[in-house]
Amino acid sequence: MELQETLEEGYVEILDHLRKRSLWMLHYCTACGAVELPPTITSRFDAERFGIAPFVTSRQSDILLVTGYINIKTLKRLVTVYEQMLPPKYVIGFGSCTINGGIYWDSYAVVKRLDLYLPVDVYIAGCMPTPMAVLEGFRTLMKLIDEGKANGWRKYIENYDYYKANQRKVLKW
Amino acid sequence: MVEEIKKVIKGEILEKSPQRIIIKVKNDSFSSTLNALKGLSFKRLTLFTAVDFVKDNQFELVALVYSNENKILAIVKTRIPKENPEIETITNIYPNAFKYEVELGEMFGIKVIGNPDSMKPFLLEGWEDLPPLRKDFDSIKYATEHYEARNVEVKYD
Numbered sequence: 001m002e003l004q005e006t007l008e009e010g011y012v013e014i015l016d017h018l019r020k021r022s023l024w025m026l027h028y029c030t031a032c033g034a035v036e037l038p039p040t041i042t043s044r045f046d047a048e049r050f051g052i053a054p055f056v057t058s059r060q061s062d063i064l065l066v067t068g069y070i071n072i073k074t075l076k077r078l079v080t081v082y083e084q085m086l087p088p089k090y091v092i093g094f095g096s097c098t099i100n101g102g103i104y105w106d107s108y109a110v111v112k113r114l115d116l117y118l119p120v121d122v123y124i125a126g127c128m129p130t131p132m133a134v135l136e137g138f139r140t141l142m143k144l145i146d147e148g149k150a151n152g153w154r155k156y157i158e159n160y161d162y163y164k165a166n167q168r169k170v171l172k173w
Numbered sequence: 174m175v176e177e178i179k180k181v182i183k184g185e186i187l188e189k190s191p192q193r194i195i196i197k198v199k200n201d202s203f204s205s206t207l208n209a210l211k212g213l214s215f216k217r218l219t220l221f222t223a224v225d226f227v228k229d230n231q232f233e234l235v236a237l238v239y240s241n242e243n244k245i246l247a248i249v250k251t252r253i254p255k256e257n258p259e260i261e262t263i264t265n266i267y268p269n270a271f272k273y274e275v276e277l278g279e280m281f282g283i284k285v286i287g288n289p290d291s292m293k294p295f296l297l298e299g300w301e302d303l304p305p306l307r308k309d310f311d312s313i314k315y316a317t318e319h320y321e322a323r324n325v326e327v328k329y330d
Contacts, residue, residue, distance in 0.1 A: 073298055100323045106313045108305045109297065112320045170319065172299035 020145040021051040026061035028078060031068025033095045033128060040131040052138055058084040069097035071109040075117060076171055082118055087153045092137055093123045102127055116166045119152035174243050181209040195248045203251045207236060207266050215240045215247055218267035223281045227308045230255045232283060262287030280306035
């Protein structure tokens with residue numbers, strides 16, 4: 001029995017170690033943050049040397065990259081996209097708009113904190129974050145995955161009522 | 174060109190320059206003015222929106238029409254009262270006014286008769302407050318009431 005547990009733990013660790021090297025990214029470009037992604041992905045900064053490549057569908061992606069402010073109409077689609085993704089899945093909040101509203105703190109349509117509605121694993125601060133900062137965020141996420149600390153998707157399942165209540169408060173579902 | 178416009182419309186011309194004419198008309202002759210201008214080669218509607226005048230308790234409707242042939246922009250303005258604002262649609266003259274009219278309903282609460290999508294939500298799904306582009310709508314108050322802010326200590330060196 002003990003041997004089996006040890007083997008399972010080791011198996012998960014090996015999986016985590018391998019998983020961090022092949023992350024596919026769904027870039028949900030809600031706002032101006034999208035302009036920093038082409039230099040990040042293309043040849044100068046080349047995110048693919050870390051195994052991170054952009055992908056087009058939510059079902060095959062591992063990272064949900066939320067670039068910029070989230071308004072009410074976007075949040076509804078974003079939650080749908082996140083729930084379509086298969087676990088393990090990770091959310092990166094990109095730019096200061098996802099952290100505290102950024103320059104849209106007084107807007108009638110923009111929600112200020114992303115982590116009330118989706119479990120965010122890594123925040124990248126800045127307005128805008130440069131490609132170097134984006135890569136640093138990716139590296140941080142890879143480190144967290146390797147250590148087994150990027151458990152946002154598990155948190156979402158465990159605290160499903162909390163997240164749904166927060167979403168219902170603004171979306172009026 | 175100005176002389177031709179003067180002949181056709183019923184209203185005062187506030188400003189005229191080689192590239193721009195501002196026309197102010199009465200509420201009931203708004204669509205007929207646009208119709209007449211369309212006959213005078215003003216075939217493109219570039220903007221149709223409203224401005225909230227809180228002190229006068231009125232909305233000002235603004236339509237920008239452009240003439241590609243004569244290179245003149247005509248700005249047609251009219252005032253409507255703010256209580257139960259209703260206007261007739263201008264989609265029969267300029268079809269691309271459709272979404273502008275939806276925006277008037279959503280952002281100002283102006284009902285457009287003849288537009289099937291008027292007062293339907295397009296950007297603001299589930300909105301229950303005052304229309305947000307009215308001047309008496311307090312955006313900061315709404316944002317602080319509805320969206321939770323992050324508690325952070327700000328330190329300046």
